[in-house]
Amino acid sequence: MEIKTQNKIWLSAPHMGGAEIDYVNQAFSSNWIAPVGPNINEFEKDISNYLAEGKYVAALCSGTASIHLGLKLLNVTQGDVVLCQSMTFAASANPIKYLNARPVFIDSETSTWNMCPLLLEKAIKEHIAINKKPKAILAVHLYGMPYKIREIHELANKYQIPVLEDSAEALGSTFEGRKCGVFGNLSIFSFNGNKIITTSGGGALVCNSQSIKEEAVFFATQAKDNFPHYQHTELGFNYRMSNVIAGIGRGQMEVLEQRVESRRQNFEYYKLMLSDVPNISFLEEPQGSFSNRWLTTILTDSFTTREKIRIALDAENIESRPLWKPMHSQPLYVKEKSYINGVSDELFDKGLCLPSGSNLNKEDIELVVSIIKTVIL
Numbered sequence: 240m241e242i243k244t245q246n247k248i249w250l251s252a253p254h255m256g257g258a259e260i261d262y263v264n265q266a267f268s269s270n271w272i273a274p275v276g277p278n279i280n281e282f283e284k285d286i287s288n289y290l291a292e293g294k295y296v297a298a299l300c301s302g303t304a305s306i307h308l309g310l311k312l313l314n315v316t317q318g319d320v321v322l323c324q325s326m327t328f329a330a331s332a333n334p335i336k337y338l339n340a341r342p343v344f345i346d347s348e349t350s351t352w353n354m355c356p357l358l359l360e361k362a363i364k365e366h367i368a369i370n371k372k373p374k375a376i377l378a379v380h381l382y383g384m385p386y387k388i389r390e391i392h393e394l395a396n397k398y399q400i401p402v403l404e405d406s407a408e409a410l411g412s413t414f415e416g417r418k419c420g421v422f423g424n425l426s427i428f429s430f431n432g433n434k435i436i437t438t439s440g441g442g443a444l445v446c447n448s449q450s451i452k453e454e455a456v457f458f459a460t461q462a463k464d465n466f467p468h469y470q471h472t473e474l475g476f477n478y479r480m481s482n483v484i485a486g487i488g489r490g491q492m493e494v495l496e497q498r499v500e501s502r503r504q505n506f507e508y509y510k511l512m513l514s515d516v517p518n519i520s521f522l523e524e525p526q527g528s529f530s531n532r533w534l535t536t537i538l539t540d541s542f543t544t545r546e547k548i549r550i551a552l553d554a555e556n557i558e559s560r561p562l563w564k565p566m567h568s569q570p571l572y573v574k575e576k577s578y579i580n581g582v583s584d585e586l587f588d589k590g591l592c593l594p595s596g597s598n599l600n601k602e603d604i605e606l607v608v609s610i611i612k613t614v615i616l
């Protein structure tokens with residue numbers, strides 16, 4: 240096979256549908272070049288309609304900002320404990336620190352790679368026993384795979400601890416027919432450039448009532464009291480989404496289902512093409528789970544194999560990336576308390592994310608597969 244090196248194959252590149260530019264042009268022609276305007280309202284409605292459970296959505300400037308605001312709305316404050324999935328992107332955990340609260344990291348289980356319910360309950364019990372009841376649970380649907388929804392939310396209900404659902408990677412995923420993003424007391428999405436749909440950068444906070452959404456928007460727009468002059472009683476943020484980029488979001492929502500379908504096809508094609516390769520495995524969907532397959536991930540037999548593959552791909556101008564390095568092993572967070580079973584450290588050692596964009600073609604995937612085969616076979 241001819242190896243092409245001209246065009247880089249990215250892990251997860253943006254993929255416009257076509258209508259985005261029309262909505263952006265509407266923002267220009269109406270001069271709503273501001274963090275208010277019709278694109279924002281319509282984008283929020285699009286997301287709410289998609290989630291199909293009467294949710295109230297606040298479009299914000301990033302997923303990280305959405306987590307920050309979400310934790311604030313859950314009244315997380317200085318010294319509070321937040322139980323956070325360890326295996327995730329740092330953006331899940333950093334907002335806990337922004338609030339001077341304390342992350343306590345919970346390791347993963349092997350069927351979804353997400354928060355382990357056994358360790359979660361252990362952590363809850365131990366913290367209640369020392370009179371430090373956790374203020375929130377931050378659970379993540381990693382790579383689009385729903386976390387153990389039943390188990391995690393049963394514990395949350397049993398101990399009456401709210402859940403912030405980090406659905407940054409899981410727009411389009413479902414559990415038992417319900418969309419990821421509907422399960423938390425609050426949930427967030429990210430529309431960063433590498434996510435399943437993108438506004439170049441952006442996020443959303445999913446709320447259970449109009450009044451909570453209004454509170455979110457109030458804090459996202461500098462917490463201005465109702466006066467003709469600018470008067471502030473509370474500490475606000477500048478976290479609202481721009482009406483210009485909300486136009487990109489409207490166009491992207493029109494093609495979301497196609498994007499999910501393409502990503503899932505990528506996964507199936509990798510799995511088929513690599514089926515005869517020993518020591519490579521894929522994460523299957525547990526009963527009831529439907530993953531958007533934001534990224535196709537593989538597990539190899541060792542750190543060495545994983546690195547050989549990654550380096551061989553890189554030499555051919557193909558981007559791949561080790562799985563998320565767990566927070567409890569990050570220099571930034573090693574000193575924080577954690578509940579560890581070894582699962583996420585092993586995933587990090589052996590796992591690799593393969594190019595997974597919805598705009599990849601079969602030849603791209605065949606090229607990636609051929610390089611993996613030259614390393615392993």
Ligand SMILES: *Cc1c(COP(=O)(O)O)cnc(C)c1O
Binds near residue numbers: 302304442
């Ligand atoms: C991307 C991501 C975020 C952060 O979203 P941004 O829009 O990039 O701020 C948070 N959590 C997870 C799991 C993510 O993948």
